[in-house]
Amino acid sequence: MHVTPEIDAAGDPRPSGPRPGIDHDFNVAYITRVEGEGSLRLRVRDGGVVEARLSIFEAPRYFEQLVIGRTPDEVIDIVSRICGICPVAYQMSAVHGFEDLFEIEVDPEIRALRRLLYCGEWIQSHALHIYLLHAPDFLGYPSAIAMAADHKPIVAQGLAIKKVGNQILSTLGGRAIHPISVRVGGFSKVPTAAALAPLREALDGAVDAAMETVRMVAGFEVPEYHREPNLVSLVHPTEYPYNHGRIVSSDGVDLPVDRWDDAFEEIQVEGTNALQARTHDGGVYLLGPAARLTLSPGTLHPLAAEALAETGLGDVIRTNIYWSIAARAIELLHACAEARDIIDGYHRPAEPRVKWTARPGRAAWATEAPRGLLFHRYELDDRGRIAGAQIVPPTSQNQAAIEADLAAFAPSVLDLPHEEATLRLEQLIRSYDPCISCATHFLDLRVERPT
Amino acid sequence: MPTTAVMSKPTVGIVKFASCDGCQLSLLDLEDELLNIVGKFDIVEFPEASSSRSLGPYDVLLVEGAISTEDQLREITELRTKTKTLVTIGACASYGGIQALRNWLDHDAVRAAVYAHPEFIESMATATPVREHVKVDAELHGCPINQDQLRELLASVALGRRPQIREEAVCLECKRRGNVCVLVASGIPCLGPVTQGGCGALCPAYGRGCYGCFGPKELANARSLATSFMVDRDPADVGRLFAGFTAYAEPFRSIVTELGGTRMDPAGPAAARPTDGGHA
Numbered sequence: 001m002h003v004t005p006e007i008d009a010a011g012d013p014r015p016s017g018p019r020p021g022i023d024h025d026f027n028v029a030y031i032t033r034v035e036g037e038g039s040l041r042l043r044v045r046d047g048g049v050v051e052a053r054l055s056i057f058e059a060p061r062y063f064e065q066l067v068i069g070r071t072p073d074e075v076i077d078i079v080s081r082i083c084g085i086c087p088v089a090y091q092m093s094a095v096h097g098f099e100d101l102f103e104i105e106v107d108p109e110i111r112a113l114r115r116l117l118y119c120g121e122w123i124q125s126h127a128l129h130i131y132l133l134h135a136p137d138f139l140g141y142p143s144a145i146a147m148a149a150d151h152k153p154i155v156a157q158g159l160a161i162k163k164v165g166n167q168i169l170s171t172l173g174g175r176a177i178h179p180i181s182v183r184v185g186g187f188s189k190v191p192t193a194a195a196l197a198p199l200r201e202a203l204d205g206a207v208d209a210a211m212e213t214v215r216m217v218a219g220f221e222v223p224e225y226h227r228e229p230n231l232v233s234l235v236h237p238t239e240y241p242y243n244h245g246r247i248v249s250s251d252g253v254d255l256p257v258d259r260w261d262d263a264f265e266e267i268q269v270e271g272t273n274a275l276q277a278r279t280h281d282g283g284v285y286l287l288g289p290a291a292r293l294t295l296s297p298g299t300l301h302p303l304a305a306e307a308l309a310e311t312g313l314g315d316v317i318r319t320n321i322y323w324s325i326a327a328r329a330i331e332l333l334h335a336c337a338e339a340r341d342i343i344d345g346y347h348r349p350a351e352p353r354v355k356w357t358a359r360p361g362r363a364a365w366a367t368e369a370p371r372g373l374l375f376h377r378y379e380l381d382d383r384g385r386i387a388g389a390q391i392v393p394p395t396s397q398n399q400a401a402i403e404a405d406l407a408a409f410a411p412s413v414l415d416l417p418h419e420e421a422t423l424r425l426e427q428l429i430r431s432y433d434p435c436i437s438c439a440t441h442f443l444d445l446r447v448e449r450p451t
Numbered sequence: 452m453p454t455t456a457v458m459s460k461p462t463v464g465i466v467k468f469a470s471c472d473g474c475q476l477s478l479l480d481l482e483d484e485l486l487n488i489v490g491k492f493d494i495v496e497f498p499e500a501s502s503s504r505s506l507g508p509y510d511v512l513l514v515e516g517a518i519s520t521e522d523q524l525r526e527i528t529e530l531r532t533k534t535k536t537l538v539t540i541g542a543c544a545s546y547g548g549i550q551a552l553r554n555w556l557d558h559d560a561v562r563a564a565v566y567a568h569p570e571f572i573e574s575m576a577t578a579t580p581v582r583e584h585v586k587v588d589a590e591l592h593g594c595p596i597n598q599d600q601l602r603e604l605l606a607s608v609a610l611g612r613r614p615q616i617r618e619e620a621v622c623l624e625c626k627r628r629g630n631v632c633v634l635v636a637s638g639i640p641c642l643g644p645v646t647q648g649g650c651g652a653l654c655p656a657y658g659r660g661c662y663g664c665f666g667p668k669e670l671a672n673a674r675s676l677a678t679s680f681m682v683d684r685d686p687a688d689v690g691r692l693f694a695g696f697t698a699y700a701e702p703f704r705s706i707v708t709e710l711g712g713t714r715m716d717p718a719g720p721a722a723a724r725p726t727d728g729g730h731a
Contacts (some may be wrong), residue, residue: 128476
């Protein structure tokens with residue numbers, strides 16, 4: 001939220017310095033335990049928030065420009081590097097967009113393996129956030145390393161779950177960070193059923209540990225907060241949303257997966273290196289676990305649905321962003337349970353990938369990164385090379401919602417000591433699991449249509 | 452002065468510049484050993500994982516990411532003065548990484564293409580390796596770094612000895628792994644002969660050619676490999692093979708400048724542009 005300071009009768013802006021006891025300035029120069037570099041600035045005058053800004057000072061890397069002239073398979077390798085924590089999300093949105101344009105039908109087992117790969121990333125990323133980045137807020141520690149001194153079994157459990165996610169990624173993709181096997185038409189290599197067997201065993205333990213995770217976070221003490229956000233995620237009739245579905249919002253948007261830009265747009269705001277996204281009429285919306293859980297309750301794995309029901313948190317997950325840790329834990333359980341099911345039903349496809357021919361046109365797709373909807377759009381030229389690109393990461397879309405929540409939440413902490421109030425505000429930002437390296441990649445406003 | 456014989460733990464900082472966070476994540480990905488490993492050090496600065504901060508000094512500083520803004524340049528210069536042993540981790544810090552492809556582009560045009568208001572954006576024309584700006588004591592390569600190499604680095608720091616990291620081409624790892632050579636058997640262009648090992652010949656094991664993410668092997672004859680690829684390929688297609696995550700490292704850099712492969716400044720041929728890493 002960017003509110004212009006009020007102007008007094010003489011036409012001069014109000015004095016900017018805070019008056020003790022009445023005005024408050026909260027500044028966090030470097031938000032820690034998030035992925036990437038950002039800062040928070042919040043100003044309160046006369047009890048009202050006049051500025052709430054999440055600034056992203058992560059250096060720009062210009063990915064949309066770097067992929068120009070490259071082939072689709074090269075793009076999959078390049079866009080992976082936008083984020084070391086969710087590289088599969090970038091690979092998935094890109095590969096599905098290209099396959100849609102080239103009218104490639106992949107083998108159902110390839111489709112299942114891609115879902116398994118995405119499960120691996122969700123497990124790894126959600127466990128990382130819940131246990132190593134977010135839980136210290138609730139248990140009162142500066143880091144998971146410090147927390148381990150008193151709560152070693154908790155940290156060890158988080159690391160054990162995270163490891164299973166990384167094992168899935170390495171088994172399918174060669175390595176956990178920037179895996180190398182995803183190719184247009186399939187994979188460069190697919191595993192044998194025997195190669196997946198050790199994962200199957202590890203997932204039994206991970207499912208149990210994820211259930212314990214849900215119980216643990218449901219017991220955390222969470223600040224009171226209520227805001228009804230406009231939620232956006234993919235929705236699929238039979239699958240919890242990963243790679244397929246329609247783009248749906250709680251405000252009534254319902255679009256094909258390649259038409260994000262029909263309802264949403266990116267804008268540039270001064271003071272931050274990430275573009276922000278809004279609905280075409282300027283509306284703020286929320287992506288991520290809370291949005292998915294709320295919009296797709298019917299496709300959760302039965303184990304996850306049961307665990308959610310037991311927590312009784314379904315409603316507050318929607319309206320209190322501090323409860324995102326519970327939403328993430330439910331999805332962690334979903335991903336572990338579904339990964340196990342996929343392995344149980346796996347038959348190695350005859351060919352790792354199908355042959356394809358590039359064609360010019362628009363390649364667009366959205367998938368669900370751990371943090372929310374990730375939209376890619378590419379224009380391909382006659383040689384099947386990239387002529388233009390737009391990548392809209394979840395965190396740039398959530399920025400406006402983060403600022404809206406900061407502005408709405410801030411008045412409730414003004415009576416707390418300054419340090420504690422600042423910590424509460426910082427915690428609120430961490431509740432979004434912001435991925436700031438992701439967010440700092442931008443719209444190419446000069447897309448050239450293929451001739 | 453304390454006279455106790457007990458050695459204090461080395462103080463460690465972990466910071467990032469232009470990068471994806473993946474190499475820092477490699478540390479947290481040492482799941483089984485993480486708690487033991489961090490117990491051997493005093494990790495005083497690691498903002499991705501801890502809200503406890505320190506302005507230094509550091510016995511060891513692990514640096515991820517390329518230098519791509521004036522602020523980053525100031526920061527790395529200052530950090531160097533507070534650091535005994537500075538180690539770059541990964542292709543971005545060691546070679547400039549994927550964002551160094553901008554070094555072949557007209558930065559003003561790129562920034563204007565990406566931002567409606569380029570004047571709001573503080574960024575240098577180049578993204579360059581840390582060693583172009585300050586002294587670097589050791590480098591880990593890879594996009595991302597290899598965990599075994601990270602473990603070895605940390606062990607060497609804890610023990611106060613030099614890290615023992617094997618210097619050999621991907622080809623040697625490929626042979627030991629028992630891969631069929633993708634270049635010889637399938638004609639897939641592969642940078643394995645001229646790329647440093649460390650990945651365990653991952654891409655060839657998955658039926659792909661190596662894309663050079665650990666950077667050029669010392670004294671590699673990359674030019675000769677490029678020439679052999681050009682027998683049946685367009686120069687720009689060969690240039691593109693080298694225009695990846697370590698494109699800015701010589702001799703890959705000269706090959707990219709000469710053959711093209713990455714997108715070039717539309718104002719003129721790439722070869723006309725300076726590629727000496729000058730960052731002003």
